[in-house]
Amino acid sequence: MGKLVYLRNVVTLGLDAEKCSGCGMCGIVCPRGVFEISGRKATIVDRDSCMECGACALNCPSKALQVRTGVGCATAVINGMLGIKTSGCDCTIDQYQTVTVNPAATGLDRG
Amino acid sequence: MSFDRLREALPGRNAWILVLDTDGINVWCAAGKGTFGIDELVGRIEGCGLKNLVNHRQLIVPQLGAAGISAHEAQRLSGFRIIYGPVRAADLPEFIDSGYKAKPQMREKTFTTAERLALVPVEVVHALKTLFFIFPSLLILGGLVGSGLRASATMGLLDTAGLMFGIVAGCIFTPLLLPWLPGRAFAAKGIPPGIACALLYIFVFLPRYGISLGTLAGAAWLLIIPAVSAYLAMNFTGCSTFTSLSGVKKEMRIAVPLEIGATAAGVIMLVVSRFFF
Numbered sequence: 001m002g003k004l005v006y007l008r009n010v011v012t013l014g015l016d017a018e019k020c021s022g023c024g025m026c027g028i029v030c031p032r033g034v035f036e037i038s039g040r041k042a043t044i045v046d047r048d049s050c051m052e053c054g055a056c057a058l059n060c061p062s063k064a065l066q067v068r069t070g071v072g073c074a075t076a077v078i079n080g081m082l083g084i085k086t087s088g089c090d091c092t093i094d095q096y097q098t099v100t101v102n103p104a105a106t107g108l109d110r111g
Numbered sequence: 112m113s114f115d116r117l118r119e120a121l122p123g124r125n126a127w128i129l130v131l132d133t134d135g136i137n138v139w140c141a142a143g144k145g146t147f148g149i150d151e152l153v154g155r156i157e158g159c160g161l162k163n164l165v166n167h168r169q170l171i172v173p174q175l176g177a178a179g180i181s182a183h184e185a186q187r188l189s190g191f192r193i194i195y196g197p198v199r200a201a202d203l204p205e206f207i208d209s210g211y212k213a214k215p216q217m218r219e220k221t222f223t224t225a226e227r228l229a230l231v232p233v234e235v236v237h238a239l240k241t242l243f244f245i246f247p248s249l250l251i252l253g254g255l256v257g258s259g260l261r262a263s264a265t266m267g268l269l270d271t272a273g274l275m276f277g278i279v280a281g282c283i284f285t286p287l288l289l290p291w292l293p294g295r296a297f298a299a300k301g302i303p304p305g306i307a308c309a310l311l312y313i314f315v316f317l318p319r320y321g322i323s324l325g326t327l328a329g330a331a332w333l334l335i336i337p338a339v340s341a342y343l344a345m346n347f348t349g350c351s352t353f354t355s356l357s358g359v360k361k362e363m364r365i366a367v368p369l370e371i372g373a374t375a376a377g378v379i380m381l382v383v384s385r386f387f388f
Contacts, residue, residue, distance in 0.1 A: 003219075003353075004222055004289070004290055004351070004352075004353045005295065005353065006295055006351075006353050006354045006355060006358045007295050007296060007355075007358040007361060007362065008295065010355065010357040010358045010361050011355050011357055011358070012355075012357050025182065025183075027218075028174070028177075028195050028213070028218065029174060029177035029178075029182075029195055030218070031174065031175060031198060031218065031219055031220040031352075032219065032220070032353065033215065033218070033219050049353065050355060051352075051353055051354055051355045052355040052356055052357060053142075053143065053178040054178050055142075055177035055178040058177070058178065058179075058180070058181045059177055059180070059181055059182045059183070061183040068356075068357070069143075069178075069356070070355075070356030070357075071143055071349065071356060072348055072349070072351075072354030072355045072356050072358060072359045073346075073348055073349025073350075073354070073356075073359065074297075074345045074346050074348045074349060074359050074362070074363055075346045075348075075349050076349060077356075077359060077360065077363060078346075078363075
């Protein structure tokens, strides 16, 4: 059985090759095999497999990756529209959040 | 539960386990929500006094927690280097023994038939709850046959059974057959099982109760059951391991109006068939 892939050309993942340092972190954290690292640069080799979880952008030390993250769940989207706060899995995140690494926002930037 | 899974995966190993509190939510969902996040991780490292317990400064975090944690930020804030372990706890021994190197298959989340099957009961229960709420209106719809209370109740129950055929199609057959069903949108994948179940309902199930539907009522069920199946299949996106929010929104923009339209048309046809035939 091949890899299951969802809709084509919808994903909001973007990679800025200029900023990429080739550290390979995106390839490590991605559970969908979206990236390949060769020649000290990451490339998106399977964009349609991306599920916009945001792990790559969050873990990219050079901020070369950007993605609008969210839960790919129709029930959560419906619940969000109906204003229901809880569902079976307690997930109502239907709004995009753009992953940015902002230490001030975590409130832990004291040390 | 995660803690026990982890211990089971590491027999005979001597290691400290740092436990993050996610209110009982699994690591992937908790990472998405932020409960398995950098605040909790860094706070827990400080709170446990981890620096005094171990002389190294390395921490293996499950890979599926990466959506909630920024490794370089966590290192800056806590002093611990974050190493992302494999997706499955069972792969941990091999991962550790190979010097924290994960094979590509350790990094990818699978979605096997067994894994999909495990999700079926939850989906069915969810759908049955909804069915329970619309059950009274089905009895009223059954009442439209207008030949006594008993006949009406029977009709209402048979209608309920019809919707159950839709639930079976959307909550059981679609998830199980997911990789082999045509189309990429889940709603589209729900249609073939829906049509199959509608045909079973019309030509196998109902005749057993001595009912053969007219063309209009038959066509009505051929709209309703696939629409119900498509709707429930669409809701399986949240259970799956490969859908994105952008994709789900695109799918819903097309699928939801069609599902509502088909169901509404089907119900009207059913009502008309009962009034005039």
